[in-house]
Amino acid sequence: MIRLVVDGSRYLAKNGVMSFIATVNQYIKRDLQYGTWIENNEPGEGDLSALSEECRSFGYRPRISIIMPTWNTDEKWLRRAIESLLSQVYDNWELCIADGSSEKPHVQRILSECACKDPRIKVKLLKDNKGIAGNSNEALSLATGEFVGFLDHDDELLPFALYEVAKVLNKYNYLDLIYSDEDKIDGKGKRSEPFFKPDWSPDLFNSCNYMCHFTLIPMRILEEIGGFAAGYDGSQDYDLFLRATENIDRDRIYHIPKILYHWRMIPGSAAASCNAKPYAYIAAKKALTDSMTRRGIGISEVADGSGTGIYRIKYSLIDEPRVSIIIASRDNAEGLKNCIQSIFKKTQYDNFEIAIVDNKGRKEETQKYYGDLAKVERVKLLYYDHDFNYSAMNNFAVSKTSSDYILFLNDHTEVISGGWLSAMLEHAQRKEVGAVGGKLLLKSKLFKNESIQHCGMALGLGAHGVAGHVYYKWPDINGYMGLNNIIRNCSAVTAACMLTKRSIFERVGGFDEVNLPMAFGEVDFCLKLRRCGYYVVYTPYAQMYYHESSGRGRDNSPDAQKRSMEEANYMKRKWGETLDNDPFYNPNLSKTRGDYSIRL
Numbered sequence: 001m002i003r004l005v006v007d008g009s010r011y012l013a014k015n016g017v018m019s020f021i022a023t024v025n026q027y028i029k030r031d032l033q034y035g036t037w038i039e040n041n042e043p044g045e046g047d048l049s050a051l052s053e054e055c056r057s058f059g060y061r062p063r064i065s066i067i068m069p070t071w072n073t074d075e076k077w078l079r080r081a082i083e084s085l086l087s088q089v090y091d092n093w094e095l096c097i098a099d100g101s102s103e104k105p106h107v108q109r110i111l112s113e114c115a116c117k118d119p120r121i122k123v124k125l126l127k128d129n130k131g132i133a134g135n136s137n138e139a140l141s142l143a144t145g146e147f148v149g150f151l152d153h154d155d156e157l158l159p160f161a162l163y164e165v166a167k168v169l170n171k172y173n174y175l176d177l178i179y180s181d182e183d184k185i186d187g188k189g190k191r192s193e194p195f196f197k198p199d200w201s202p203d204l205f206n207s208c209n210y211m212c213h214f215t216l217i218p219m220r221i222l223e224e225i226g227g228f229a230a231g232y233d234g235s236q237d238y239d240l241f242l243r244a245t246e247n248i249d250r251d252r253i254y255h256i257p258k259i260l261y262h263w264r265m266i267p268g269s270a271a272a273s274c275n276a277k278p279y280a281y282i283a284a285k286k287a288l289t290d291s292m293t294r295r296g297i298g299i300s301e302v303a304d305g306s307g308t309g310i311y312r313i314k315y316s317l318i319d320e321p322r323v324s325i326i327i328a329s330r331d332n333a334e335g336l337k338n339c340i341q342s343i344f345k346k347t348q349y350d351n352f353e354i355a356i357v358d359n360k361g362r363k364e365e366t367q368k369y370y371g372d373l374a375k376v377e378r379v380k381l382l383y384y385d386h387d388f389n390y391s392a393m394n395n396f397a398v399s400k401t402s403s404d405y406i407l408f409l410n411d412h413t414e415v416i417s418g419g420w421l422s423a424m425l426e427h428a429q430r431k432e433v434g435a436v437g438g439k440l441l442l443k444s445k446l447f448k449n450e451s452i453q454h455c456g457m458a459l460g461l462g463a464h465g466v467a468g469h470v471y472y473k474w475p476d477i478n479g480y481m482g483l484n485n486i487i488r489n490c491s492a493v494t495a496a497c498m499l500t501k502r503s504i505f506e507r508v509g510g511f512d513e514v515n516l517p518m519a520f521g522e523v524d525f526c527l528k529l530r531r532c533g534y535y536v537v538y539t540p541y542a543q544m545y546y547h548e549s550s551g552r553g554r555d556n557s558p559d560a561q562k563r564s565m566e567e568a569n570y571m572k573r574k575w576g577e578t579l580d581n582d583p584f585y586n587p588n589l590s591k592t593r594g595d596y597s598i599r600l
Contacts, residue, residue: 033598034183034194037588040600042259043160051163052089060170064093064162064216065145069135070153071100073107077154077264082114082121084156084262090163094120094145098138100129133228133236140227147178149216150237154264156185157214161260165216168254176221176252177244179211180260181586187266194598195481196586200253203427203537204488205245206288208310209238210481214261217244232287234280239287246295257587281309288313306485307478312541313487315426323352323421323499324403328393329411330359333369335547340379342415349421352407357382357397391511391521394495398505406505408522410496413440416543423541424499427487434508434534435500435526437493438542439484441476450476453546454497455483456490456538457523459582460591464568466579467492467523470594480596485540491530491582493538495522496546500529508532515574518560519567527575 043051055061066085070078085095097111108125115123122142130138140148147165151157165178183194197210204210215237225243232239245253285302288311292299298316305312325343329336340354356373358366358381373379382400384393398406405428407421417423424436441450452471461468471484478485495511508528511521526536572579581587590597 030194030598031192033600034192036600037194037598038191041588042158048089048159051160052091055090055163055166058166058170060166060173061092062147062166062169063145064090064165065143065148065219066093066095066151066157067136067139067143067148068095068097068151068153069100069132069139070097070102070107070111071129071135072102072104073153075106075110077266078107078110080156081151081153082110084159085121085151086118087159088157088162089160090166092166093162094122094143095151096122096124096139096142098124098126098135098142100131100135101126131230132233133230136236137227140222143219146219147216148219148222149214152213152264154266155213156262156264158260158262161214164256164258164260168256172254174252175218175254176248177215177217177241178254178256179215180213180256181258181588182213182261182263183259184265185262191262192265194259194588196257196588196598197255198489198586199255199583200250201489201584202245202250202432203535204483204486205241206291206311206313207305207486207488208482209235209241209284211241212237213263215241217241221248232283234277235283235287238284239290242287242291243294246291284309285311305487306540307482310482310486315430317422317426318429320349320351321405321425321429322403323349323405323407323425324398324401325352325354325407325409326357326394326397326401327354327409327411328357328359328390328397329361330388331361331363331366332411333361333363333365336411337369338547339409339411339413339415340373346415346418347421348418349425352378352421353401353403354379355382355397355401356380357384357393359384359386359388359393389513389517390495391517392513394521395510395513398502398510404502405499406502407499408495408497410546412547413497414545414547416441416545417541420542420544421499423539427537427539428499428501432533432535433537434504434529434532435493435498436537436539436542437490437499438497438538438544439540440494440496440544440546442473442546442548450545452476452484453548454494455485455540456488456584457492457494457526458585458594459491459523459579460585461594464565464571465591466520466568466571468594469494470585470596472594474595483596487537487539487541488584489535490526490538490584491536492523492526493536495525497542497544498522504529504532504534515570516567517563519564520571524571524574527578 099107099111111123115121124138124142126138181196183191185191221244228236228240288302300314300316303312303314370381382397384396394408427433427436440454442453443450451473454469455471457467458470459467471479512524516524588599590599
């Protein structure tokens with residue numbers, strides 16, 4: 001309780017009253033929602049019997065080995081961990097335990113007792129404590145299963161956990177890594193803080209060990225990579241997962257969007273406090289650095305991210321390629337001037353040009369400002385004299401530039417962070433990345449912090465159910481699992497600040513100016529990238545203000561609403577079920593709100 005008061009006081013001082021209230025309300029709401037979600041989605045006692053019968057009918061019944069190193073575990077939690085295996089409805093498992101010479105006598109007594117009662121429980125009592133990695137390898141040496149899962153000595157699996165794994169393997173028997181969602185459980189058995197994860201997101205994984213619990217890997221892969229490595233204690237699982245995924249195709253990694261694992265939240269545990277094991281975060285940065293070295297990827301450093309256990313890999317820039325910054329504008333001289341001045345004043349990356357594509361700008365102040373810009377080096381003026389068509393204007397501008405990299409930018413943005421362009425370019429240069437988006441902020445009168453305009457998009461959100469901005473107008477604080485402040489993959493990012501390679505832009509045909517002249521052009525573009533196998537990346541380290549009051553403004557006329565509906569319907573016809581199944585937005589999260597509320 002004292003820790004909560006201290007943490008709350010620090011948060012209040014840093015972020016202000018309104019942000020504090022908004023955050024507390026969200027946690028309370030999610031806690032209430034989660035109880036309802038559990039009732040609606042998890043099997044009851046009667047259902048478990050039916051699942052047990054179903055297990056016996058599986059055509060493929062792989063043995064699943066669960067690895068559990070122990071050391072001085074409290075008796076209550078050790079028994080609960082073991083009982084969680086004994087309660088599994090899928091029975092073809094083995095629990096492989098290696099005890100690192102515990103000083104508490106009850107540990108070895110309980111382990112020996114359980115091993116005698118059930119032959120599926122294998123125990124190795126070590127003479128010396130070999131550390132978490134060494135003890136885990138000793139447990140692994142007992143395993144004979146085709147797949148290996150990992151259980152901490154004070155955590156629990158839900159009774160249907162291995163059933164869900166076996167069910168997936170009966171459908172996809174080629175998988176090389178499986179992971180599930182997880183939650184936390186306290187000493188009284190109260191469940192909280194569900195983590196509904198995305199499907200495989202390599203950039204999120206390189207920013208934090210989001211897979212964590214419950215993860216399973218085939219024994220053959222563990223043998224190939226040599227099991228756990230020494231020197232990463234506290235993050236030995238992160239290092240193991242990094243090495244395992246380095247040579248696995250993305251379609252062989254499977255996410256089960258169900259809570260299968262309880263992470264024990266007791267005093268002194270990492271689940272209760274991020275500061276419980278500070279050495280783990282040093283080891284994690286070492287694991288990431290070593291992973292980049294093995295993969296031959298140039299980085300300048302692995303830096304601390306926005307919170308404990310979050311990291312930022314800074315990729316090395318390859319040369320200094322020229323970037324064309326394309327800004328579509330129409331009679332917004334004040335906003336355009338503010339945008340361009342901020343680019344020249346703050347941007348640290350110097351090799352860029354600005355191409356302004358004007359659409360029938362007629363105001364005197366617009367023409368006067370264009371006259372001033374004509375004298376500015378690295379700025380070119382282009383004129384698109386047709387009806388306003390955002391997609392066509394940007395395609396036209398691309399055709400009039402020659403840089404290898406194209407950045408689309410709205411004329412009501414303002415640069416905040418000097419490293420914004422470098423932060424985007426370091427990802428755009430990666431061969432697997434098709435587009436990069438930045439964080440856009442709104443200056444807020446309500447919150448001490450700015451509020452969020454864009455930190456990535458999720459499919460199925462928004463009034464038309466096509467796509468929407470997550471955390472729109474939410475205070476810029478660490479939201480759900482800190483995802484607004486973590487480099488991660490999204491299905492789409494806004495073209496208000498989006499960087500891509502010219503070659504990729506041309507390969508997928510640019511923006512659809514025929515069917516999507518006004519809305520959803522960037523969503524369609526990003527989905528075309530994903531269809532070609534590229535990732536879309538969001539980085540919070542490219543920050544800009546987004547002045548919603550400037551520019552053309554929102555057109556709410558009947559014609560505009562009709563056009564918007566037509567474009568939404570086109571997107572639904574073209575992309576169909578893709579819009580209902582965003583791999584980077586868990587299906588257990590709400591599609592009616594963008595704040596990561598639980599879907600009920």
